[in-house]
Amino acid sequence: MSWLTAEEALQALKTKPQTLYANVSRGRIRAKPDPADPRRSLYQAADVQRLAERHAGRRKAETVAAETIRWGDPVLTSAISTIIGGRLFYRGRDAATFAEAATLEQTAALLWNSAETLSSGTGAGHASPSLQAAFLALAGRLTSDLPSLGRSQAALRREAHGVLSTVADALAPGLAGELLHLRLAASWQRPDAADCLRRALVLLADHELNASTFAARVTASAGAALSASVLSGLATLTGPLHGAAWQGIDALIEAASGFGAEQAIRRTLAQGNHLSAFGHPLYPEGDVRALALLSHFPLPPQFADVREIGEEIVGDKVNVDFALAAMAAAFDLPREAPIIVFSLARSAGWLAHAMEQIESGQLIRPRARYAGPAPEAVTGR
Structure with missing residues (x-):
C-alpha cells in the first residue's frame, strides 16, 4: 500500500x-x-x-x-445515519455516546424516528440463538406479509415491530418483554457479557449505505414486504467481506496461536490476502465502533498481540469486526456469536432504511454498462 x-x-x-x-x-x-x-x-x-x-x-x-457504488459518494439520500469526521451519527446523535446507556430497543426507535420504544419480541422458549432459524422465520412471513406500497408509515412501523420481534425470537430467544441484550446473554449463559452485548448491538444497528443495507433498500424499493427487505439484508450480511469477516479474524488468531502474531500476519500478507481485522475506508483514524467496544473488556492475550503487532505492520487500526471477535473470545461466547450480534443489531437499521425507501416512492434501478459481444446488426424489413 x-x-x-x-x-x-x-x-x-x-x-x-x-x-x-x-x-x-x-x-x-x-x-x-x-x-x-x-x-x-x-x-x-x-x-x-x-x-x-x-x-x-x-x-x-x-x-x-x-x-459511486464502490466506496463513492452516497448514491441515496438518507436521514438515518452518517459518518462525519471519523464519528458515526444516528439521526444526528453520536452513536458511541448513545451506546453508553442505550439499548437496541431505544436505538430502533431512534432510527425509525418513532416515539414508541420497541417491545422485545414475543419470547421463544429457551432455544439457542440460530441464524438458520432467523432465515426460516423471515421466509415464513413472506407468504402472509403484505407488500409495503400504499401503506402509511404508522402501519409500516407496526409491521417493523413484528418483523424485528421475529428476528429477535430466533437470534435472542428468551422471555417476552426482557431486553434483547439480556435475552442474548442469558441464552448463552453469560450474564457478565450483557453490558458489552448491549453496547455492541447499539454500535452495529446502522452504518449508512453498506452492502446489506443497500440490498434491503433495493428490495423495499420494489414494494416488497418489510420481512423481504430484512431477509435480503441478512443474506448479504453473511458474505466474508461484510458481516462474516469475523471468520477470517478467527483464522488469524488461530494462526497466531500456532507460530506467533507477527509470523501469522506476515504470512497472510505475503500470500496476498487481506487482513479483515484492520482498517475501514470510512474511518482513516480508526473505527470508532471498535474503540467504543474494546474499552469495556480486557483483550485476550492473543488478540492483544495481534492488535499491537498488526497495527504496526499494516498501518491501520483494528476495526469493529476484530472487536466483535475479541468480545466473543473474552466472554467465551459461541464461535458464531459475532454474526448473531451483527444480524440482530443491523435488522433494526435495515427496517429503518426499508421504511425510508418506501416513503421516497422511488424504485432503485441502475443501468448496466454493456461489455459483451457486439450486438448483431438490425436490418429493417
Whole structure:
C-alpha cells in the first residue's frame, strides 16, 4: 500500500489543503500518522489518484455513476445515519455516546424516528440463538406479509415491530418483554457479557449505505414486504467481506496461536490476502465502533498481540469486526456469536432504511454498462 505526503497529495489533486482534509474527514481519502513525524499525516495514494481523476473530468458520466457504488459518494439520500469526521451519527446523535446507556430497543426507535420504544419480541422458549432459524422465520412471513406500497408509515412501523420481534425470537430467544441484550446473554449463559452485548448491538444497528443495507433498500424499493427487505439484508450480511469477516479474524488468531502474531500476519500478507481485522475506508483514524467496544473488556492475550503487532505492520487500526471477535473470545461466547450480534443489531437499521425507501416512492434501478459481444446488426424489413 503506497502513501503520499500532504505536499504530494495536494500536487496530485491540484487543490487546497482544506479540501484535502475535508476528503479525509468524509472517508474519501484514507490517512495515517507519518511514522517519521507524528505531527504530519500520510495519505493513501490510490484514494488520491481516484479523486484526482474525478476532478480532472477525464471520466465519462457512466464511469462516475458506476464508481459511486464502490466506496463513492452516497448514491441515496438518507436521514438515518452518517459518518462525519471519523464519528458515526444516528439521526444526528453520536452513536458511541448513545451506546453508553442505550439499548437496541431505544436505538430502533431512534432510527425509525418513532416515539414508541420497541417491545422485545414475543419470547421463544429457551432455544439457542440460530441464524438458520432467523432465515426460516423471515421466509415464513413472506407468504402472509403484505407488500409495503400504499401503506402509511404508522402501519409500516407496526409491521417493523413484528418483523424485528421475529428476528429477535430466533437470534435472542428468551422471555417476552426482557431486553434483547439480556435475552442474548442469558441464552448463552453469560450474564457478565450483557453490558458489552448491549453496547455492541447499539454500535452495529446502522452504518449508512453498506452492502446489506443497500440490498434491503433495493428490495423495499420494489414494494416488497418489510420481512423481504430484512431477509435480503441478512443474506448479504453473511458474505466474508461484510458481516462474516469475523471468520477470517478467527483464522488469524488461530494462526497466531500456532507460530506467533507477527509470523501469522506476515504470512497472510505475503500470500496476498487481506487482513479483515484492520482498517475501514470510512474511518482513516480508526473505527470508532471498535474503540467504543474494546474499552469495556480486557483483550485476550492473543488478540492483544495481534492488535499491537498488526497495527504496526499494516498501518491501520483494528476495526469493529476484530472487536466483535475479541468480545466473543473474552466472554467465551459461541464461535458464531459475532454474526448473531451483527444480524440482530443491523435488522433494526435495515427496517429503518426499508421504511425510508418506501416513503421516497422511488424504485432503485441502475443501468448496466454493456461489455459483451457486439450486438448483431438490425436490418429493417
